[in-house]
Amino acid sequence: MSAFSHAVDEPPPALLEHADLARLRPHRGTACYAMAGERFSGTAEFTLPVSGQAIIAFATKGERSDQNLGENLVIEGNTDDGPFTITCPRAHVKHMDRAARKDGGWSLISPMNEPARINYHHGGPAARVVVLLNNFDYECGDVVEGNGGWTRIGTPFAATIDERVVTFSHTPLGPRLRPLAAAQVIPAASLVECAVSLRDGEGDDDLLAVATDIAGLCTIAAGGTVSVAMLTFLDEDGRTVRRLIPQPVTSRYRRNGIVDDRWLVQFLSSTYPAFAAMKQAHEPWRKLSSYCGSLEDPPYLEQKFAALMMAIEFFARNCLIEEGQPEQVVAKLDFPALVGAAKRKLGWDIPKHYTARDAVRLWRNAVMHGGEWPDADTAAFRRLFDKWRLFLFRRVLIRLGYQGDVVSPDKGWASSSPVGDFTEEHNAFVPVAPDDIANVRKLNEHIRAFNAQAKESD
Numbered sequence: 001m002s003a004f005s006h007a008v009d010e011p012p013p014a015l016l017e018h019a020d021l022a023r024l025r026p027h028r029g030t031a032c033y034a035m036a037g038e039r040f041s042g043t044a045e046f047t048l049p050v051s052g053q054a055i056i057a058f059a060t061k062g063e064r065s066d067q068n069l070g071e072n073l074v075i076e077g078n079t080d081d082g083p084f085t086i087t088c089p090r091a092h093v094k095h096m097d098r099a100a101r102k103d104g105g106w107s108l109i110s111p112m113n114e115p116a117r118i119n120y121h122h123g124g125p126a127a128r129v130v131v132l133l134n135n136f137d138y139e140c141g142d143v144v145e146g147n148g149g150w151t152r153i154g155t156p157f158a159a160t161i162d163e164r165v166v167t168f169s170h171t172p173l174g175p176r177l178r179p180l181a182a183a184q185v186i187p188a189a190s191l192v193e194c195a196v197s198l199r200d201g202e203g204d205d206d207l208l209a210v211a212t213d214i215a216g217l218c219t220i221a222a223g224g225t226v227s228v229a230m231l232t233f234l235d236e237d238g239r240t241v242r243r244l245i246p247q248p249v250t251s252r253y254r255r256n257g258i259v260d261d262r263w264l265v266q267f268l269s270s271t272y273p274a275f276a277a278m279k280q281a282h283e284p285w286r287k288l289s290s291y292c293g294s295l296e297d298p299p300y301l302e303q304k305f306a307a308l309m310m311a312i313e314f315f316a317r318n319c320l321i322e323e324g325q326p327e328q329v330v331a332k333l334d335f336p337a338l339v340g341a342a343k344r345k346l347g348w349d350i351p352k353h354y355t356a357r358d359a360v361r362l363w364r365n366a367v368m369h370g371g372e373w374p375d376a377d378t379a380a381f382r383r384l385f386d387k388w389r390l391f392l393f394r395r396v397l398i399r400l401g402y403q404g405d406v407v408s409p410d411k412g413w414a415s416s417s418p419v420g421d422f423t424e425e426h427n428a429f430v431p432v433a434p435d436d437i438a439n440v441r442k443l444n445e446h447i448r449a450f451n452a453q454a455k456e457s458d
Contacts, residue, residue, distance in 0.1 A: 021173060023132060023190050023229055024048035024245070027084060027118065029077020031058055033070040033109070035093065044075045044109070046086050046116070048230060050177070051134075051188040054116055054245050056091070056109035068093060073109065081120050081240045088116045111247055115208065118243040126233035126241045128197050131211040132171070135253045136218045136226040137178070137191045140261040141168070159268040161196075162210055162276070166268075168194045181253035188253050190229045198233075204244055207231060213276055214268075215248075216289035220396060221259040221267055223389075225251035225293030249290070251297055258393045260416055263404035271400035278400075284318050291315070292396060295389055301378065302367045305385050309335070309364050312392050316342045319399065335364055353424040354391065359384060383429040390427055394419055 031044035042060030141157035156169035181189035218226040227248030412432035
């Protein structure tokens with residue numbers, strides 16, 4: 001018997017729930033879908049597991065369809081939230097045991113192209129929506145007072161986005177998921193959600209667009225891809241009215257932010273209008289957050305560097321076009337000419353330490369054209385990548401109108417600096433000199449001795 005063979009009335013064990021960490025617990029019910037003009041009926045379980053896309057396990061006792069694209073999937077059943085109907089216009093159907101296709105059994109169905117929608121048949125109209133985000137995290141929120149003191153650790157924070165207050169908070173499962181994601185036991189995690197109020201006449205797709213913009217800004221702030229995992233619509237009594245579950249591009253969880261927590265509220269509040277307007281005025285800007293979020297995704301450093309160079313060229317070319325430069329002329333500029341045009345036409349501050357010894361041009365040409373490496377020092381190559389990656393994010397943030405600090409180095413130490421600071425001191429990732437390390441060790445010894453003496457005095 002195949003390892004995937006299970007009784008039709010028993011779901012594949014642990015396939016859907018992924019222990020008790022699933023972002024949406026299984027919704028079980030009767031189901032049907034169409035494929036190639038034929039209709040198939042059976043039972044199904046729909047869930048959003050701890051990471052990745054939504055999964056539907058579909059079972060039938062009759063002959064199953066060939067592996068193909070299905071449409072008009074409908075699942076009806078009951079949960080603790082009451083009766084529900086799930087609709088999915090497009091989906092891909094994949095058999096778990098193709099050899100037993102004529103004997104019935106389980107298939108996996110993956111929604112695609114359009115969000116899957118869950119409607120619960122109770123409650124009044126939706127009053128607010130809770131947006132579940134993939135791979136966004138923070139440590140310090142707004143100040144909360146209590147028990148004679150105050151704290152910012154893990155507290156919610158509010159930002160004014162799209163002229164409404166959006167409240168960010170950690171999910172209940174966040175403390176359990178964070179170490180698993182950090183250790184890459186799970187590739188991604190939904191650690192944060194944000195609550196958004198609805199306006200009169202605002203539809204589900206309008207809210208999904210707003211949520212996608214929020215995720216795009218969070219991508220730039222985090223330096224890694226942040227996407228929308230699920231929208232949950234609630235009525236005034238807090239009951240779930242419906243859910244939207246898109247199929248976003250996913251990325252690995254990373255905690256290497258560009259905008260520090262203390263600047264997040266200012267960043268989100270001040271840059272949203274410019275971010276939304278950019279995408280409306282110039283179609284290519286819709287790709288900006290995906291360019292910024294995918295830089296660390298390739299497995300090899302050469303691929304990361306190639307992605308970075310493409311992102312920088314994409315951003316510079318579109319800034320030039322936005323400023324009125326002819327698109328045909330901009331498209332023909334090679335990298336040195338593009339840098340020169342950005343300095344002359346856009347007023348970009350690009351100090352000489354960025355292009356010293358022609359390193360970035362040589363590495364770019366070697367990587368993009370498959371040539372020999374100009375240097376065998378991979379550590380120096382990584383530092384060059386980090387420097388230009390930070391340069392890209394500084395330029396993007398400036399274009400969005402951000403005026404706060406960014407996470408940056410300071411003589412090899414983790415620090416922060418104003419977004420417009422392009423000095424070598426705050427952009428070079430050169431390791432700390434041995435003399436500096438010795439001085440730090442001496443300072444730590446003095447601190448320990450002072451603390452020990454103070455403890456004895458007490």
